[in-house]
Amino acid sequence: xxxxxGQTEWVEGRGILVWLAFFFIELGAGTFLxxxxxxxxxxxxxxxxICTILxxxxxxxxxxxxxxxxxxxxxxxxxxxxxxxxxYFVGFFLFLGGIHIILTQWASPDLGLxxxxxxFAFLSVMYGGLALSYVHGIPLWNSGLLPVLxxxxxxxxxxxxxxxxxxxxxxxxGVDHVEELAPIFLGFYILLVIIYLMSATYYGTTxxxxxxxxxVGKRASIFWLMTVGMGMALPLGVAITSFLAGIxxxxxxxxxxxxxxxxxxxxxxxxxxxxxxxxxPLVSSRNQ
Amino acid sequence: xxxxxxxxxxxxxGCYACVTACQQEHFLPPGIFWNRLMISETGVYxxxxxxxxxxxxxxxxxxxxxKVCPSGATQQRKDGIxxxxxxxxxxxxxxxxxxxxxxxxxxxxxxxxxxxVQGLTEFGRLGKEQYPQQTGxxxxxxxxxxxxxxxxxxxxxxxVDRDATPVCVNTCPTSARHFGDLDDLRSEVSxxxxxxxxxSFHPEFGTDPSTYYIRT
Numbered sequence: 001x002x003x004x005x006g007q008t009e010w011v012e013g014r015g016i017l018v019w020l021a022f023f024f025i026e027l028g029a030g031t032f033l034x035x036x037x038x039x040x041x042x043x044x045x046x047x048x049x050i051c052t053i054l055x056x057x058x059x060x061x062x063x064x065x066x067x068x069x070x071x072x073x074x075x076x077x078x079x080x081x082x083x084x085x086x087x088y089f090v091g092f093f094l095f096l097g098g099i100h101i102i103l104t105q106w107a108s109p110d111l112g113l114x115x116x117x118x119x120f121a122f123l124s125v126m127y128g129g130l131a132l133s134y135v136h137g138i139p140l141w142n143s144g145l146l147p148v149l150x151x152x153x154x155x156x157x158x159x160x161x162x163x164x165x166x167x168x169x170x171x172x173x174g175v176d177h178v179e180e181l182a183p184i185f186l187g188f189y190i191l192l193v194i195i196y197l198m199s200a201t202y203y204g205t206t207x208x209x210x211x212x213x214x215x216v217g218k219r220a221s222i223f224w225l226m227t228v229g230m231g232m233a234l235p236l237g238v239a240i241t242s243f244l245a246g247i248x249x250x251x252x253x254x255x256x257x258x259x260x261x262x263x264x265x266x267x268x269x270x271x272x273x274x275x276x277x278x279x280x281p282l283v284s285s286r287n288q
Numbered sequence: 289x290x291x292x293x294x295x296x297x298x299x300x301x302g303c304y305a306c307v308t309a310c311q312q313e314h315f316l317p318p319g320i321f322w323n324r325l326m327i328s329e330t331g332v333y334x335x336x337x338x339x340x341x342x343x344x345x346x347x348x349x350x351x352x353x354x355k356v357c358p359s360g361a362t363q364q365r366k367d368g369i370x371x372x373x374x375x376x377x378x379x380x381x382x383x384x385x386x387x388x389x390x391x392x393x394x395x396x397x398x399x400x401x402x403x404x405v406q407g408l409t410e411f412g413r414l415g416k417e418q419y420p421q422q423t424g425x426x427x428x429x430x431x432x433x434x435x436x437x438x439x440x441x442x443x444x445x446x447x448v449d450r451d452a453t454p455v456c457v458n459t460c461p462t463s464a465r466h467f468g469d470l471d472d473l474r475s476e477v478s479x480x481x482x483x484x485x486x487x488s489f490h491p492e493f494g495t496d497p498s499t500y501y502i503r504t
Contacts, residue, residue: 002328002341009381009394064379064394064424068359071376075360083382084358136352136493137388279390282489283328283341 004209004278007138011274017062019274022128023267025055025090026150029124030158032097035165036118038178041104043162048097050161051090051124082134086127093120125154128270138277139203140210145196146273152192153266156185160259179255183239186262190232193269206280213276223272231265234258290349290368291431291446292470292498293457294477294486295342299464302327302340306456306465310344313432313455315415320395322429323456342465344456345370345391345429346488346497353383353392362426368470368498369433377425384426388493392428395421431467432456447476470498 010018028051035043060066069087077084096117103109129147136142159182166178197214200207214223238258242250302325310316310323326341347370353362354370361376362383384392408416421427432454439445439452446452447468457465468477477500480486486500 002326005390007385009384015381062380064381065377068376068378071359071361071378075358075376077358077360080355081358081382083356083380087358131382134356135386135388137386137390280388280490282326282343282389283339 002281002283004206004281006275007277007279011271014062017058019271020267021055021058021062022131022150023270024050024058025086026125026128026154027157027161027263027266028052028055029090029093029121030154030156031161031165032093032158033118033121033125034155034158034178034181035162036100036114036121038162038166040162040166040178041101043165044097044101044104046161046165047121047158048094048101052094056090056094082127082131086124086131089120089123089127093117093124096120122151125158126151132273132277135277137279138210139207139280140200140273140277142203143196143199145192145199149189149192149196150270152185152188153269156182156189157263157266159185160262164256164259182235183243186232186235186239190236193227193232204280206278210276210278213278214272217276219272219276222268226268227265227272229265230261231269235262235265289366289472290470290498291347291436292368292468292477292500293344293431293454294466294480294500294502296464296466296480296484296502297339297341298502298504299462300340300342300460301462301464302338303461305459305461306342309455309459310429315411315419315421316427317395317421320393320421320427322427341501342456343389343391343489344499345431346389346495346499347429347431349496349498350494352386352388352493352495356382356386358382365433367436369431369436370428371430371433372426372428374422374425374427377422379424379426381426388495389489389497392426395423395425395427397423 009015028047028049031047031050032044035047060069063069072084072087075084078088096113100109100114100117103113126147129150132141133143133146159178162178163182197211200211213219235258238250238254304325307321307323307325311321314322316322323342323344326343328339328341329336330339331337347368349368351364351370354364358380359376359378361373361378362370363373364370379394381394384394435454436446436452439449442451444452447457447466450458453467457467466477466480468475470477472478480502481500484502484504486502488497488500
């Protein structure tokens with residue numbers, strides 16, 4: 001509180017569950033959204049399951065009183081609280097998406113239902129970023145770019161999971177388009193990370209310190225090795241190679257490996273952002 | 289009416305009496321503090337000086353914690369006091385993360401090892417009866433609202449009569465803490481803020497805290 005103290009509740013100890021829950025909610029919703037666009041039923045089911053079991057389950061596990069979560073539904077918290085809104089987004093997405101999956105599997109799918117489900121899936125992808133960006137005390141988080149960054153990361157990850165899920169579905173015609181879409185997300189993602197970190201340095205000393213923590217401080221090894229190396233450089237290398245040589249030249253095992261690395265990169269970036277989020281000190285020490 | 293506190297930093301000696309009194313008044317479990325002392329070091333060796341800042345919930349007028357609470361557990365009363373209904377708290381800790389003053393903490397799962405061998409002390413037993421603290425919820429200072437409410441019922445005036453005044457104010461040996469109605473321009477706290485230029489932490493957040501500090 002005098003020095004620059006880091007946020008701990010949502011990343012240390014049981015807080016790790018929040019870090020993972022945000023990731024899986026956004027990955028699951030992103031997977032459903034991308035899969036629905038390319039009519040990959042298997043992708044939609046996988047996305048729905050990731051969001052429900054991993055995203056929702058981890059969120060509930062983190063709560064001090066998980067059995068009281070229904071109180072969110074009966075309070076008017078949705079007017080101002082992003083956690084509350086997030087529950088509604090995810091809840092509606094899972095409900096509408098679940099019905100769509102059932103209809104697609106056993107009856108005829110309804111386009112209106114799918115569009116409504118996709119809208120809530122999109123809002124669910126944004127949810128984690130919006131919840132963090134509302135925290136005024138942590139300049140690194142208090143950025144309008146954070147929801148956009150998390151959204152692109154969720155959709156990019158979703159595209160990756162859709163590709164992973166699709167081959168075993170027996171060859172969906174749209175999969176090639178998903179593979180074409182992934183490098184576009186990658187480009188946006190890299191650009192957004194750069195702009196986000198650059199803009200964070202303008203949020204005063206605390207913002208600069210948070211960015212320094214990520215780039216040259218205690219989180220530097222995770223950031224450079226996992227976020228940049230695994231999550232950006234390798235997929236970018238493969239994307240450029242595949243662009244020059246044609247998508248068909250990339251062996252499927254390599255594509256799978258790159259997607260996994262990309263997910264690891266995204267997860268590590270979120271960890272770095274959560275861990276490097278410093279509060280503005282209440283008073284400055286040492287004659288400042 | 290809006291209750292507020294003024295802390296005179298020139299009088300505070302950093303004796304921790306307020307911290308201890310608060311612990312005792314609310315039967316707080318080990319490791320949980322509603323009232324803390326921040327000690328800042330200024331100067332250059334060997335001419336160093338410690339600056340002591342007693343910190344507690346600011347009971348902001350524009351509350352971030354109330355806004356982020358998804359279950360409606362954190363509430364603001366008409367008199368400005370921000371409190372947590374422990375029965376409604378789900379333990380998501382969004383309020384703890386969102387509070388820019390880091391005034392809140394989480395009461396973790398009960399420490400089973402406490403009281404196993406020798407049993408609870410009489411004080412511990414009394415605390416469980418009189419002020420049961422739930423675990424798995426967010427906790428913070430409530431300006432001793434029970435004392436204020438019971439005092440008002442008896443016709444006492446908070447900030448003037450001890451039985452209606454927060455215990456940290458009562459216990460301060462140097463009278464560094466003052467309590468009263470910020471909306472009343474004739475109250476001691478309003479007068480102190482005006483005369484001695486009371487300031488709050490991070491006014492730029494637009495939260496309008498009810499806890500003020502006097503530095504000169």
